[in-house]
Amino acid sequence: MVYLAAAIVFVPLAKKMGLGAVLGYLIAGIIIGPSLLGFIGREGEDIMHFAEFGVVMMLFLIGIELEPALLWRLRSSILGLGGLQVIISAAAIAGIAYLVGQPINTSLALGMILSLSSTAIVLQTLNEKGWMGTSAGQSAFSVLLFQDIAVIPMLAIFPLLAGNAAADAAPHSASLRDNLPGWAQTLVVLGAVAIIIIAGRYLVRPLMRIIARTRVRELFTATALLMVVGIAVLMNLVGLSSALGAFLGGVVLANSEYRHELESDIEPFKGLLLGLFFIAVGASIDFRLIMEQPWLIMGLVVGIMALKGIVLLLLGKIFRLSTDQNLLFAFALADIGEFAFVLLSFTSQTRLMSKEMTAMITAVVAISMALTPLIMLLYEKVIQPYYTRSEVKAEREADEINEKNPVIIAGFGRFGSMTGRFLRANGINATILDLDSDRVDALHNLGIKVYYGDASRYDLLVAAGAKDAKMLIIATDHAEQTLEIVRMAQRYFPHLQLLVRAENNEDTFELMDLGVLHIYRETVDTSLRVGVDALRMLGGRAYRSERAARTFFRQDERTLKGLSALRDDKKQYISSMKERIDEMEKLISSDRVKTWLDEGQGWDPESLRDEIRGEKIDEE
């Protein structure tokens, strides 16, 4: 209960402060942990074992989301970037550890453990900030993926590394392979992996089919849980990490038709347990240890992160990321990941490391994880604006030579690029602003003048010539950013015509509230074109179908405007939405009598026919 209460208090707080949920869990853990308030005592470690199951489930889900096709598409950055990152970082850390007098096996284990980054924290943060689509985000994702996979061989290698050390260790768990030599242990491990793959391929699908046929949803959830638990138990039996097994199980099931079903069943358990896991991590930070050797621990944290950061920066350069993207890439991945805990518990089981050292590294890992969201915050607030400003300054000089363009386009993704290309084809030059620096560079190489930067910034709009331009086309991906640009433009450049892309009806309403006149809902035209083609393929006349779509579109826009006017009162909105749907239903059902879609009454001879029929009767 203490855990849940702590989570409820701290996670929203952390989110509010822009730190992200992960950091919230960690802080909650630190505060209720034995070091501070002491609500939870030593049982924290037990909780941690329990909560590790959250990690198991996370890996299962990561596995299930890993489509082979996606892997194949990213293969060069996964293998190249990811592989090099893990190998170089691991080698560098291991080398330093060896130099300061650690035995070679321990050094290697340390290197491997510390080379990993935190998938949970990094992906979560990248998603929150909307950086996933940037090239740095993609690269980071690739590296994380490779790391997730690299855990498997690492777990398999550790028993070999521990070979000597484990010999004199008393058997601590009833594992099948205790009395086997090192090579046989590895063989057992591989055998278990094979079992999972084969079972996943040939056993699970028929089983799922039977379960699905019963149509009892709880049964499905139970099966999914049973599957994960079963894998975990099997893995424990052979003395392997259950997380690894779950990951494998997930990958095997990635192409199964029950994939989404499984995902949604496991997801809530994972979220809860992972939160618990993070709290446990926070609680496990031993502040007494840190107080005893503050400089050593902080030094280790800073040193390792700096080392990893440098390796990442070098790799980013080799793989041609632009400077600011490269910095984001390095900042994101410089931390040490949650896998480290898994691996650490494994090393302490196999007695690769001493208890004190494990405790110390745990603290280091936890601190570095806690620092990650802070570092990303630093990047967002300090480094990104710096690059935005400096690039614009450099561009502005070039701009003075050229004439000012009448059109500014903010956002040159799949939406804005189409508009921009169309205008260009018609001889209209536009100044283009975009937030993806790599795309900016690529367009530069094609001879298209593009500014890197956030169009909601006043100075950037000035530099782009907003004072003399006639219109601003806002085609950015994120609704919030769009709204910011609109507000900025309305306040400082009221003469600009605004043509704004909206993603859905909700965005449209907000733009209407801001008084934007020209709003373009992004998929409306396409879906109506589909409708037109469908009508035609069903035998409708081309011209009539086209007109019907245009009429429908106008009607829809009218409805939307009407709804927008009523929207301030939420209740009224809902009831009126319902009324509109009722109205629409009535209209549609009246189609056959006199179609509301048809405004071509001039072409309808029916009334003339009626009149003439009337004359005929008169004559008779």
Add this chain to the structure above:
Amino acid sequence: MARVLINFAHPALEKSRVHSQLLRVVKNIPGITFNDLYEQYHDLDVDVAREQKLLEQHDIIFMQHPFYWYSAPAIVKQWIDLVLEHGWAYGHTGKALQGKYFSNIITAGGAEQSYQPDGHHGHTVHEFLLPFIQTAKLCNMHYAAPFVIYGVHRQDISDIQEDTVQLKQVLERLRDDKFDLTPLPGLENLRQILQLPAQTR
């Protein structure tokens, strides 16, 4: 090479009784090219090159349409504006259409007697068709007599069927290479060729 081309224009065919009947037959006469303008150009963007090529390939060109407001649906005007280019259809070098026959296949709401100087509409259909006649002339074509179906709002199924059969017969005669076209401009209504003795050149 097909001899007869029909450029058909109706913006609301689903509401038409006569044209939908006519089409069923006209479309399927072998050796006649049927070109549905509204279906082809629902956005009114006429493909000039395609249309000119079609014109070059035929000797007798019909515009088939309802007689909206003593004229034709909008796309027919669009078609004339864009396809009959200066230097191609008319002007010193515009000889592409020279010697071809041009005419209309028309459905009119009013009865035949209403299209008289003393009738409801005050003029004959021929008089109303003056822009088409002069257009043909300017493009070095002969304007043949139009095929007019009067009083379509009063027609019942059997009337429509009769007209359909007649149009089919007319088109089949024209399609036949042996048929002499020279008397066509002198006729009042194209269906009169059915009364002419079967003639050969």
